[in-house]
Amino acid sequence: MNETIVCVVGNVATQPVYRELAAGPSARFRVAVTARYWDREKNAWTDGHTNFFTVWANRQLAVNVAACVEVGQPVVVQGRLKVRTETREGQQQWASADIDAVAIGHDLSRGTALFQRAAKPEGTPAAARPEPNWETPRPADTEHGHPEQQAREAATVT
Template sequence: MNETVVCVVGNVATAPVYRELAAGPSLRFRLAATARYWDREKSAWTDGHTNFFTVWANRQLAANAMASVEVGQPLVVQGRLKVRTDGREGQQQWASADIDATAIGHDLSRGTAVFRRAVKPEQPTAQPRPEPDWETPGPAATGDGTLAQQGSEPATVT
């Protein structure tokens, strides 16, 4: 497939919105990525243009991000870029850049984080079933050392 995979470093701009859907959990938030450059005339770092992305996370990534992400935190987001354009009658056309996230993490160049492995909910344990007896009974010995026939009487063929 020809997908555009991007890695964006930025700050969380809006509070994450978490929803439980039929397909599983979903999370959405906006990420602001501002270009910075060294201005030689001012001898200082200067902010450039800010790009805003709508980040979408699904399933376990959504649940983990909801527990970890807050407004203002620096993040690194990797995922598939989707650019949508839309326009309604009488209104100006607009474009939206969405990232379908495959990985989200805190930018450790700007702070520290503590990782906690997600605990999966325990499944109810079923009662153990008894082990089946797979051995077939062998012929039983009689008191005189001969083998006795087991089961019903032999069928007669007429």
């Protein structure tokens, strides 16, 4: 409930690693996010610090990542931020910033992409599913008619 949701824009730094696990498909890759700022002295844009995040994708998102995300591509990633610290035997303590991705897409401000829907999983065909009722239910009429109708009738009587 009190999760940190982030949206990062950067470049894919490592080839996605795809695995079929008992819980379903999983993929991970690293994304590099470099801050840019205007340097007044140089009168030019300058790269600032680069942060690296490990992006984790699950289920259908993992399958789609494995199919179309490659090193060097500009991406936008949205998900839950998880910062971990760990000390391994004989090593210094280190920290890792992971993003449990909810959505991943190519950054269209830096190029074009061709969207293609993923194949639907086996299951109920769309034609067999009932059409939802999109109608907005009307308020229940009172014993003497709907309140708006009562107001119209009162206006015409006088």
